[in-house]
Amino acid sequence: xxxxxxxxxxxxxxxxxxxxxxxxxxxxxxxxxxxxxxxxxxxxxxxxxxxxxxxxxxxxxxxxxxxxxxxxxxxxxxxxxxxxxxxxxxxxxxxxxxxxxxxxxxxxxxxxxxxxxxxxxxxxxxxxxxxxxxxxxxxxxxxxxxxxxxxxxxxxxxxxxxxxxxxxxxxxxxxxxxxxxxxxxxxxxxxxxxxxxxxxxxxxxxxxxxxxxxxxxxxxxxxxxxxxxxxxxxxxxxxxxxxxxxxxxxxxxxxxxxxxxxxxxxxxxxxxxxxxxxxxxxxxxxxxxxxxxxxxxxxxxxxxxxxxxxxxxxxxxxxxxxxxxxxxxxxxxxxxxxxxxxxxxxxxxxxxxx
Amino acid sequence: xxxxxxxxxxxxxxxxxxxxxxxxxxxxxxxxxxxxxxxxxxxxxxxxxxxxxxxxxxxxxxxxxxxxxxxxxxxxxxxxxxxxxxxxxxxxxxxxxxxxxxxxxxxxxxxxxxxxxxxxxxxxxxxxxxxxxxxxxxxxxxxxxxxxxxxxxxxxxxxxxxxxxxxxxxxxxxxxxxxxxxxxxxxxxxxxxxxxxxxxxxxxxxxxxxxxxxxxxxxxxxxxxxxxxxxxxxxxxxxxxxxxxxxxxxxxxxxxxxxxxxxxxxxxxxxxxxxxxxxxxxxxxxxxxxxxxxxxxxxxxxxxxxxxxxxxxxxxxxxxxxxxxxxxxxxxxxxxxxxxxxxxxxxxxxxxxx
Numbered sequence: 169x170x171x172x173x174x175x176x177x178x179x180x181x182x183x184x185x186x187x188x189x190x191x192x193x194x195x196x197x198x199x200x201x202x203x204x205x206x207x208x209x210x211x212x213x214x215x216x217x218x219x220x221x222x223x224x225x226x227x228x229x230x231x232x233x234x235x236x237x238x239x240x241x242x243x244x245x246x247x248x249x250x251x252x253x254x255x256x257x258x259x260x261x262x263x264x265x266x267x268x269x270x271x272x273x274x275x276x277x278x279x280x281x282x283x284x285x286x287x288x289x290x291x292x293x294x295x296x297x298x299x300x301x302x303x304x305x306x307x308x309x310x311x312x313x314x315x316x317x318x319x320x321x322x323x324x325x326x327x328x329x330x331x332x333x334x335x336x337x338x339x340x341x342x343x344x345x346x347x348x349x350x351x352x353x354x355x356x357x358x359x360x361x362x363x364x365x366x367x368x369x370x371x372x373x374x375x376x377x378x379x380x381x382x383x384x385x386x387x388x389x390x391x392x393x394x395x396x397x398x399x400x401x402x403x404x405x406x407x408x409x410x411x412x413x414x415x416x417x418x419x420x421x422x423x424x425x426x427x428x429x430x431x432x433x434x435x436x437x438x439x440x441x442x443x444x445x446x447x448x449x450x451x452x453x454x455x456x457x458x459x460x461x462x463x464x465x466x467x468x469x470x471x472x473x474x475x476x477x478x479x480x481x482x483x484x485x486x487x488x489x490x491x492x493x494x495x496x497x498x499x500x501x502x503x504x505x506x507x508x509x510x511x512x513x514x515x516x517x518x519x520x521x522x
Numbered sequence: 523x524x525x526x527x528x529x530x531x532x533x534x535x536x537x538x539x540x541x542x543x544x545x546x547x548x549x550x551x552x553x554x555x556x557x558x559x560x561x562x563x564x565x566x567x568x569x570x571x572x573x574x575x576x577x578x579x580x581x582x583x584x585x586x587x588x589x590x591x592x593x594x595x596x597x598x599x600x601x602x603x604x605x606x607x608x609x610x611x612x613x614x615x616x617x618x619x620x621x622x623x624x625x626x627x628x629x630x631x632x633x634x635x636x637x638x639x640x641x642x643x644x645x646x647x648x649x650x651x652x653x654x655x656x657x658x659x660x661x662x663x664x665x666x667x668x669x670x671x672x673x674x675x676x677x678x679x680x681x682x683x684x685x686x687x688x689x690x691x692x693x694x695x696x697x698x699x700x701x702x703x704x705x706x707x708x709x710x711x712x713x714x715x716x717x718x719x720x721x722x723x724x725x726x727x728x729x730x731x732x733x734x735x736x737x738x739x740x741x742x743x744x745x746x747x748x749x750x751x752x753x754x755x756x757x758x759x760x761x762x763x764x765x766x767x768x769x770x771x772x773x774x775x776x777x778x779x780x781x782x783x784x785x786x787x788x789x790x791x792x793x794x795x796x797x798x799x800x801x802x803x804x805x806x807x808x809x810x811x812x813x814x815x816x817x818x819x820x821x822x823x824x825x826x827x828x829x830x831x832x833x834x835x836x837x838x839x840x841x842x843x844x845x846x847x848x849x850x851x852x853x854x855x856x857x858x859x860x861x862x863x864x865x866x867x868x869x870x871x872x873x874x875x876x
């Protein structure tokens with residue numbers, strides 16, 4: 169049974185859930201009466217919109233002729249709640265951002281929950297409310313969903329898979345294979361905030377200033393950027409694997425090299441300190457509210473100016489440029505003026521970061 | 523990192539996976555080099571298509587003006603392999619069927635994997651190959667995906683979330699709220715095969731004839747049905763919760779009653795025997811390749827005839843009719859000529875059946 173409302177003024181066959189004291193049981197995944205209760209009282213109540221209210225196993229919507237994008241991600245972040253967000257807001261932001269990186273206006277999300285038996289219903293409610301708020305803020309509707317329950321010890325509270333679709337404006341044509349030698353590389357803000365917020369929380373590290381995840385929807389920032397420069401070459405969000413991996417992906421896809429300058433990379437002092445303590449390189453740490461933009465050098469100043477006027481792009485800077493390089497190497501000029509290779513992430517730096 | 527290809531004739535920074543002897547490690551979910559290997563050698567190889575080959579974090583495609591449907595499901599079935607299918611084919615069939623039940627021509631799927639550390643790569647490969655085959659057979663492309671890895675004991679081998687989108691032909695307008703008193707209720711074939719195949723396998727029950735899951739794509743059957751009767755009122759597949767729950771959902775949504783006749787319900791003898799042994803009621807057992815169709819009584823014979831000509835509808839029969847009933851009760855005339863209420867599934871009959 170999907171997330172659909174089954175209400176009736178005539179007969180209401182569903183008892184109320186005890187959200188305050190109750191826990192997820194296997195029966196909530198049965199497809200029967202208990203599943204319907206869960207859907208009615210949690211998902212339908214908080215995700216409420218006209219498409220979800222169709223109450224079918226699929227949501228129907230009209231589209232104009234044009235181009236759409238589709239993207240999906242599972243979220244297994246641990247812990248479920250962290251400074252600056254939780255698995256629910258992260259699942260919305262992450263999927264919305266992958267739509268935005270395709271130049272799309274996010275439209276609709278689907279969400280599928282894998283719940284572990286024993287999860288407190290009030291924890292699930294908190295996550296659902298957080299998702300609903302994040303979706304509203306990002307201007308997307310959660311239009312269909314699904315819930316499964318697995319036995320204790322076969323999950324870890326909640327896993328969420330969210331899939332999004334968005335509409336691409338006709339002037340937009342972003343792709344990772346369009347970087348050209350001479351192009352500018354812009355980063356929208358500070359590096360490593362999400363990964364270090366999670367790790368500090370896990371390791372119980374205390375800093376004078378709390379490190380907060382940057383998890384946020386980038387859709388509005390991208391819309392502002394497209395308005396001034398529709399012809400951006402590519403956008404990508406440096407999530408798992410961090411900036412280093414994202415740049416290597418783009419270099420590989422476009423068959424170009426890249427040179428970035430360490431002194432242009434915005435890194436917060438407390439993030440830098442935590443990285444040192446944890447033995448992590450901020451170039452490889454996940455971000456959840458940042459983007460890399462590759463553009464014609466003549467468009468760079470215009471983009472930088474509009475990005476800096478946006479709350480999520482205040483610290484945007486040009487961090488380097490694209491080079492002709494058949495080896496697709498990414499290099500960095502260090503603070504000391506030397507050069508080092510910036511390779512793909514080759515180990516597991518931070519498990520279950522998103 | 524999403525399921526995208528990162529190949530280059532210039533530089534191939536990815537070593538080969540040892541699929542024969544290797545296991546899933548946390549590093550395969552890192553977003554770095556090991557993730558890229560997994561994507562390249564497993565997902566990209568087997569799901570290969572032009573949209574996946576765009577290699578971005580989202581897949582871009584053109585649409586005509588019209589109506590689309592979107593649906594999502596997670597699959598947590600245990601065991602991963604069962605007579606008649608596996609979690610991979612099930613994830614494709616289940617999502618394709620939810621599109622087809624909306625009257626849609628299935629177009630694209632996304633798939634998100636949550637892998638447990640330690641899973642044998644050859645098991646994962648087998649599942650991926652099965653998904654690829656099921657997608658080809660159903661005429662859909664798997665165009666984007668994601669992989670996460672959780673620690674041992676935080677998952678159960680593989681969980682898959684698949685999301686589909688499909689295009690609804692202009693003459694089609696199915697919805698669960700359109701059943702009208704007097705309408706015919708058609709069932710496409712035998713009840714309980716999927717649930718009982720899983721349970722027999724779990725419980726190690728032996729029968730003279732092996733019970734095989736009915737897991738199959740219903741998209742072609744639905745296309746044949748729409749061709750003769752575009753004005754079907756509603757279709758739904760009786761999965762978790764079985765026929766009883768599906769009929770109650772539709773009755774509730776349309777605010778009508780239903781009467782079905784036990785002597786018209788096709789149930790295989792070995793399924794019936796297994797149900798008796800396991801203490802299960804076949805009305806509540808999950809199906810994964812069956813549909814319930816509600817239609818104008820004048821269309822019923824025409825639909826039945828076209829369904830019976832299709833391999834997946836050979837045993838189709840009219841099982842009852844829709845009644846005016848403000849209580850939205852579903853009733854069954856039993857083999858003995860009495861009447862019993864057919865209520866929603868109220869407990870957990872079969873955990874992790876899909």
